[in-house]
Amino acid sequence: xxxxxxKVFLVGGLLCLIGExxxxxxxxxxxxxxxxxxxxxxxxSAMGLYGPLVRFAAAGATVPLTGFGHALAQGxxxxxxxxxxxxxxxxxxxxxxxxxxxxxxxxxxxxxLFRPKPKDY
Numbered sequence: 001x002x003x004x005x006x007k008v009f010l011v012g013g014l015l016c017l018i019g020e021x022x023x024x025x026x027x028x029x030x031x032x033x034x035x036x037x038x039x040x041x042x043x044x045s046a047m048g049l050y051g052p053l054v055r056f057a058a059a060g061a062t063v064p065l066t067g068f069g070h071a072l073a074q075g076x077x078x079x080x081x082x083x084x085x086x087x088x089x090x091x092x093x094x095x096x097x098x099x100x101x102x103x104x105x106x107x108x109x110x111x112x113l114f115r116p117k118p119k120d121y
Contacts, residue, residue: 004058011057015064034065041069046077071095 015037022033044050050070054061061067075095079087 007057008060011053011060012064013060015061015066019064037065038069038072041066041071042073043069045070045073068096068099071099 019033019037022028022036023030028036041050044053044066050061050066050073054067054070062070072092072095075093076088076091079091079094081087083090
């Protein structure tokens with residue numbers, strides 16, 4: 001069990017470390033880095049490289065944004081096999097809909113429970 005936690009921590013931490021290095025060492029905005037991470041997850045998944053990482057590190061590879069890209073790519077590939085070309089447009093949304101719905105729900109719940117305060121600049 002400890003070995004599983006170690007693998008999850010190391011892979012997830014490495015992905016976060018790369019993101020932090022991109023923020024500190026480049027002029028990329030955080031929004032562009034998020035897009036790079038999602039796109040990298042899609043590309044690595046399409047090449048068959050991200051699946052083995054997910055099997056090795058589980059949540060360490062699926063929770064970061066690269067995992068979201070992987071889920072989108074897997075959904076599209078699965079839907080294309082089932083329904084043809086239409087699956088290229090519907091598969092990613094279907095595969096990621098649970099995570100998107102959870103993000104919306106918990107964001108709404110947080111907005112209801114806590115009072116936002118203005119930042120002092």
